[in-house]
Amino acid sequence: MVLTVHDVTKSFPGAEGDVPVLRGVSLSLERGETLALTGESGSGKSTLLHLIGGLDRVDSGSITVAGREITTMSDTDRAALRRSDVGVIFQQFNLIPSLTVEANIAFQARLAGAFDADHAARLSKALGLTEHLAKYPEALSGGQQQRVAIARTLTARPKLVLADEPTGNLDEATASEVLGQMLRLVRETGAALLMVTHSSSVARRMERHVNLSQGHVV
């Protein structure tokens, strides 16, 4: 198992006391598996993704990533885990604006001390970024920027890729194309993928599909 989530709860402080968002969520993911996480807006998809990525802390329950329990880890250890084993792709603001596309792609792998230039070059080529390598992110379109984020994540060879609506800002054709490239490359690298999405057409292209509703997985 690359990922197991067991009975996780999370609530946020609201105007009238805490508002539960996750009320006992469990799921698991095998090596190389792809999973679509859907649900209404506000159902807690992003919250769950952040918890898995160690970007936020659970109220109760357990999460193991690559066999390691992360809910009891220190911030520093979770950061180390993110460098080496987990890749996170957000809807936007993924890139470092002051670094070139090439430096952005290499960035996470370099942080982890595991940069492989050939691998990076292959990924850039596969994602059609070769001619943009010297540019800065602001000169790229939204779809191109997301492809850079995908390349960056996969260059670091994470065991688990977490993506929060990575194609949410793209038109349908571009979204479909970026998604196709992403799925292919994830399979090539053998990583597991957990992707949050609104779109049922996207969800259909994944191996498994779970829906989040009323704080539970159905």
Add this chain to the structure above:
Amino acid sequence: MIATALTALLSHWRCNRLQFFAMIAGLALATALWSGVQAINAEARASYDAAAATLGEGQFDQLLPRSGEKIDQATYIALRRAGWQVSPVLEGHVRTEEGRVRVVGVDPLTAPGTIAPVGMQEDSNLDDFLTRGVLFAAPDVAEALSGVVSQRVITDPSVAPGVALTDIGVAQTLLDAHNQLSRLIIAPMQPMGLPDIAAVAPDLALQPAQDAGADRLTDSFHLNLTAFGLLSFAVGIFIVHGTISLAFEQRRSMVRTLRALGVPLTTLIGLMISELVVFAVLAGGIGVALGYVIAAVLLPNVAATLQGLYGASVAGTLQLRPEWWLSGMAIAVLGTGFAASGALWNIAQMPLLASARPRAWAVASGETARRLGAVALALLVIGTGIAIWGQGLTLAFALLACLLIGAALILPLLLRSAVMLADGQARSAMWQWFWADTRQQVPGMSLALMALLLATAANVGVSTMVSSFRVTFVDFLDQRLAPELFIRIEDPAQSPYLEAILLSEAQEVLPLLSVETEIAAVPTDLFGVRVGPTYRENWLFLDEAEDVWDRVETGNAVVVSEQLARRAGIWTDDLVTVAPGLSLPIAAIVADYGNPLGQALISEPLFRNLYPEMQPLSFGVRSNDPTTLRNVLTEEHGIPESAITDQSRIKAFSLGVFERTFTVTGALNVLTLAVAAFAILMSLLTLASIRVPQLAPAWALGLTRRRLGQLELLRAVVLAMVTTVLAIPLGLMLAWVLLSYVNVEAFGWKLPLYLFPGHYAVLTLFALLAAALAALWPAIRLARTPPSDLLKVFANDR
């Protein structure tokens, strides 16, 4: 990992060079201002001391011949051999076509520290001085001397009028006085266990140091300059704070991305701190260098004075003294630390998933402004408490701090209120948008505006202080140095004889009769004065009853100094016991800035009744032509040169020195304002990129970019105007605290506060101009923003 994360952090500066420049320049300027003021303060003090010392006569104990005019050089050598640190002076006259020039020969190598050049920058000058022989004189004197003497005459306007300054050996040749000296200056520091002077040199009489007159006034001036230094430091801190927190704000999205990719928070903060330390040291270094340049540019006069004395640079002139460059560096590093601590704290507290966009300014700001306003109000209340009940110098400075910080912190709230008030009046949609947008801008600009507030207030305060000081000082000199010449003798037996001579030659003779006594348990000098036109016309009082001098003249009243009055808790019309059995009403209170003791004045006859055995040792003499009178006294009556002090010369010289200090403070005023303008410029430029999302909708709804640029300019001027209007009363309060609070605590007297409305109007104009100039470039840039940049906001992809 560390190297990779650091590359990313630093790449921000590569892409935002302007921001980098703003930060380094802001820090460097703040440091420069601080170290410049420090340097000027130190140098002004040194130069004043040096000027007072060369004039001379009063500063040190001296040895004069008991009889005759000259001292044998052998006596000098005997004293030096015995271990006495004495320095020879030879004075005499050289005849020129137009009259006479007084030649003063000194020995630069043995003269006490404040007169002698401690170090030489150009050795050739010293060689010149010692071997070839050089004279220094003001232009007119130099002209008169050329052709008369064979030595080179160097023109130096700072040498006192009618005097040529040279080396003692040259003077001996010139005056044909081989192996002869006029007097010996005794250095203040002497080795232990010296033989008695009387035993080594029985022919010499000791003339004790005289009070230079305005020493305490000078001290007060320096204290006030120090306060100005602190103020400029505060301005600097605000600027540094502004630049650094804006720079951090812009890196929020990078911080989020870095953390999401697995850079631990502690590593990130550690890296940012190291980065800041490097920047602070870099900028501090630049700042200290800049401060040195500023001081050097502002101080050529001071340096010239000292150089003029011996043709060589005096060590006191702008050396990179460790204490001030170290303090400059400390200011840079501590200022950065202080400024960054808030920003770093925010980053440490910021949830990893917080919005990557720079914070929505206005949302947070209303609350913040109110909180700052509350703190400010508390500070102002504490300040008022101190002003009413507080005592002591520390509390006086605490009052200053409360006033300044309180005013700065309340500024955002006041600006917000002012803008909201204007918003309520706005009729058209455009103006409504303008005011709403201005309100959003206030938090981002408030640090720069606080800097402007402090800078303008400092300018108002300091120029009020300096000008009040000048008015007071000139009055004081006019009053105390009214007699053109002072003649001083050692032997009381000669007093009646001297008085007779003086009466025959001068317009008015004022014997100086005084004893040290106690009045109302305060140590006091009691003076017996010959009431005449001089006292009646020149003396100004802080407080007076009717017919002051008539009542004093007839022995029915006394005039006391402010120190005595304040310490003894007495005032005009109170009765004081002047001597056993003699109580007189106080007719007037007189300011005395030269003396820590109390003073009391009664009429000469009354004094002579009380102390019949007392003979005056000093006489003030009034004359329309003091130079001729002096010549008559020395040549026809054989009164030694050294016994005569030329007051008008001292007065002119002291005024000159002060004038220079005023010029320097004036220049500093302009500089602080320039730095504040720079702060505005930088915050506007930094804000510009953040503001695009706020401006884009207005543009999309039909405001042209040109119009947006004009409004941007107008906004800066409006905000600066509100700030300046607040700064003037703040500056006046500042001056008031300095003059009537700090001074009383430190020196026992108040300086009167004079108002200079014309000056404040000019300052306000300058401040507005500075703000407008600062806003000009950002406004032009805004007017030229490519539409594509504005459109990106709507594209929502970055």
